[in-house]
Amino acid sequence: MGLTLSTFISSFWLSRRLRRFRHGRMEFARKLSGRRAEVLYFHQPDDPYSQLTAQVLTDLQARYDISIKVMLVDAPSDDMAPERAALENYSRRDAAAIAPFHSLQFTDPGQQPSESSLKLARRTLAASSNLVKAAAEIGMAFWGDDTDKLDRTAMVSDDQTERVFREGTRLRAQLGHYLGATFYFEGEWYWGVDRLPYLEERLAASGLRLSGCRQLCHFQSRPEFMAGPSNGKRLTVEFYPSARSPYTAIAMAEILDMPNHYPVDVKVRPVLPMVMRNLPVPSKKGIYILADTKREADRIGVPFGKITDPVGEPVRRVYSLFNWADARGKGGQLLKAFTDLAWSEGVDAGSDAGLKTVCERAGLDWDEAAEIVGNNDWEVWAEENRQQMMKSDLWGVPSFRLLDERGEEIFSAWGRDRIWLLAHEIQKALAS
Numbered sequence: 001m002g003l004t005l006s007t008f009i010s011s012f013w014l015s016r017r018l019r020r021f022r023h024g025r026m027e028f029a030r031k032l033s034g035r036r037a038e039v040l041y042f043h044q045p046d047d048p049y050s051q052l053t054a055q056v057l058t059d060l061q062a063r064y065d066i067s068i069k070v071m072l073v074d075a076p077s078d079d080m081a082p083e084r085a086a087l088e089n090y091s092r093r094d095a096a097a098i099a100p101f102h103s104l105q106f107t108d109p110g111q112q113p114s115e116s117s118l119k120l121a122r123r124t125l126a127a128s129s130n131l132v133k134a135a136a137e138i139g140m141a142f143w144g145d146d147t148d149k150l151d152r153t154a155m156v157s158d159d160q161t162e163r164v165f166r167e168g169t170r171l172r173a174q175l176g177h178y179l180g181a182t183f184y185f186e187g188e189w190y191w192g193v194d195r196l197p198y199l200e201e202r203l204a205a206s207g208l209r210l211s212g213c214r215q216l217c218h219f220q221s222r223p224e225f226m227a228g229p230s231n232g233k234r235l236t237v238e239f240y241p242s243a244r245s246p247y248t249a250i251a252m253a254e255i256l257d258m259p260n261h262y263p264v265d266v267k268v269r270p271v272l273p274m275v276m277r278n279l280p281v282p283s284k285k286g287i288y289i290l291a292d293t294k295r296e297a298d299r300i301g302v303p304f305g306k307i308t309d310p311v312g313e314p315v316r317r318v319y320s321l322f323n324w325a326d327a328r329g330k331g332g333q334l335l336k337a338f339t340d341l342a343w344s345e346g347v348d349a350g351s352d353a354g355l356k357t358v359c360e361r362a363g364l365d366w367d368e369a370a371e372i373v374g375n376n377d378w379e380v381w382a383e384e385n386r387q388q389m390m391k392s393d394l395w396g397v398p399s400f401r402l403l404d405e406r407g408e409e410i411f412s413a414w415g416r417d418r419i420w421l422l423a424h425e426i427q428k429a430l431a432s
Helices: 005-013 016-033 048-054 057-063 084-102 115-127 131-143 158-175 192-205 246-256 283-300 313-320 322-327 331-344 352-361 366-370 378-391 416-431
Strands: 038-043 067-072 182-185 188-191 235-240 264-268 399-403 409-414
Touching: 016 188, 038 048, 038 158, 048 084, 048 131, 048 192, 057 067, 057 131, 067 115, 067 131, 067 158, 084 409, 084 416, 115 131, 115 158, 158 182, 182 192, 188 192, 188 283, 235 378, 235 416, 246 283, 246 331, 246 416, 264 331, 313 322, 313 331, 313 352, 313 378, 322 331, 322 366, 322 378, 331 352, 352 366, 378 399, 399 416, 409 416
Parallel strands: 038 067, 235 264
Antiparallel strands: 038 182, 182 188, 235 399, 399 409
């Protein structure tokens, strides 16, 4: 169970030391050339997260000694967004849910605006001479279906508009990303208002925050446990993890700890990794996810970065043990031990030696597990879990569904980024 060469490489490539070195090198090169610090922002008009992020551009530029260059981009390609309809539906709902916590505005219209409205909004954006200010205003008209406020006489042709968007999309791909609502500054990416605090911290560390200005955006945190009574209620959190998901790996401890802070039962419902469901995960996407997960793990104090990818047979083997472990109240602990080994300790968690360690850490008997490992019974429930998740427009992992005492869904969300919002919804449901 020794560390492999790939484990050493991943550990070095994702290390904080190397990240700080990259930052310092880019800052030194900028100062040596005498260039002003420039932040690129990639704006996708039909993306709700872009509409939220566009609302902070003016304030961001006013608080830091930077110039912001707005690049217009198309939606991610099909291989980067394989569940496009679910992504669109969820993004609108999620953006509307988090907007008030950031003092921003977004209302879910219930569907994507029409193609004709999008075409008009794209043309209006392409014609604007000050997108730092105009992007949010144009977006408000677009999402509010107020096409009278969009420029029907913009002095750019459709061909020119498409060329502007192609150029922005090409630059985004060249620099290594695929989503809208993304900032790029000197070698590193920052997605939307969720990652804006990282960008601001870096700008401040570079001495670019202007005198008397405070940080614009802060990380959302899980609220303290509600001191008042819960009216005797007990809720259920359905947790949809994947043993091959980096984001799942760093979310496991916090989710499994929830019953110690709230009157909730956590029901773990694993799903098969996307790549094992024949959905593409291009290398560009995978590289960003690993780097972003490491950055988040460092912030919340969770080990991550010594990796032995468990894709394929290791995932199948641990899933073959899940029902057995779950019947003993140890399903979550089994998956946590597995992801710890695979994503933070660089161990082949699917080998016999690895699974033995997994079982021991979860408080399970390996001799008993060895008799049943490798069965295919898990294929039925893994697909049932995926279908249930998709009914809530959730397609990625980790995802969560909050259920009331009747088993009815109160709230659903995707991503470790939304654990804080899940906690707010738990408190709201208990107080009602």
